[in-house]
Amino acid sequence: MQGWGKRLGATVADTESRRFIQGFVLSSALHQDPRYFPSRQKRLIHRAWYAATRVIITRSDDGRSEVNTSELFGALSTSSLQNLYYPTQYRTFGGTMNRFFGALSSDATSDILHEFTPDLKRLFHKHAPKRIQQIEQKMPLPPEDRW
Numbered sequence: 001m002q003g004w005g006k007r008l009g010a011t012v013a014d015t016e017s018r019r020f021i022q023g024f025v026l027s028s029a030l031h032q033d034p035r036y037f038p039s040r041q042k043r044l045i046h047r048a049w050y051a052a053t054r055v056i057i058t059r060s061d062d063g064r065s066e067v068n069t070s071e072l073f074g075a076l077s078t079s080s081l082q083n084l085y086y087p088t089q090y091r092t093f094g095g096t097m098n099r100f101f102g103a104l105s106s107d108a109t110s111d112i113l114h115e116f117t118p119d120l121k122r123l124f125h126k127h128a129p130k131r132i133q134q135i136e137q138k139m140p141l142p143p144e145d146r147w
Contacts, residue, residue: 010085017081018103022074031061032070036114051115052108075103 027034037059039050058068079099083091125133 010082013085014078014082018074018078021078021081022070026070026074030070032066032068033059033061034070036111038115038118047115048112051111054111055104055107071104071107075107076100079103 023034026032036051036054039047041047041050054068055071056068057065058071060066079096082099083096086095089095125136128136
């Protein structure tokens with residue numbers, strides 16, 4: 001249980017420090033919008049490329065596209081911060097860079113899922129059995145679907 005507790009604590013510290021530093025401090029200071037905005041493209045490849053590149057390109061507060069410095073600096077700073085509480089064998093330059101690139105690839109994957117999840121929901125809903133569709137119609141809409 002002690003090992004599990006340490007890993008849980010490290011995971012919570014990783015997640016929350018990154019969310020705070022990247023999503024609040026740096027985004028506010030650099031005037032960048034940390035939200036994901038879906039592509040307006042129609043072709044699958046273009047949409048996937050757009051989603052994957054959002055870790056490098058973002059919107060500024062005034063809507064212009066610019067380098068996503070809040071993402072890059074946030075991922076690098078939190079990967080470095082983890083050296084304070086990770087075991088000694090993971091406190092290397094290589095370990096820090098692995099965490100940094102892991103964070104960027106995780107965010108790219110998350111953006112791709114954000115891009116295609118609405119399409120997948122529609123596809124699965126369209127092919128759901130009639131009984132399931134009747135049950136769904138009786139249920140209240142989730143907050144993200146209320147417009």
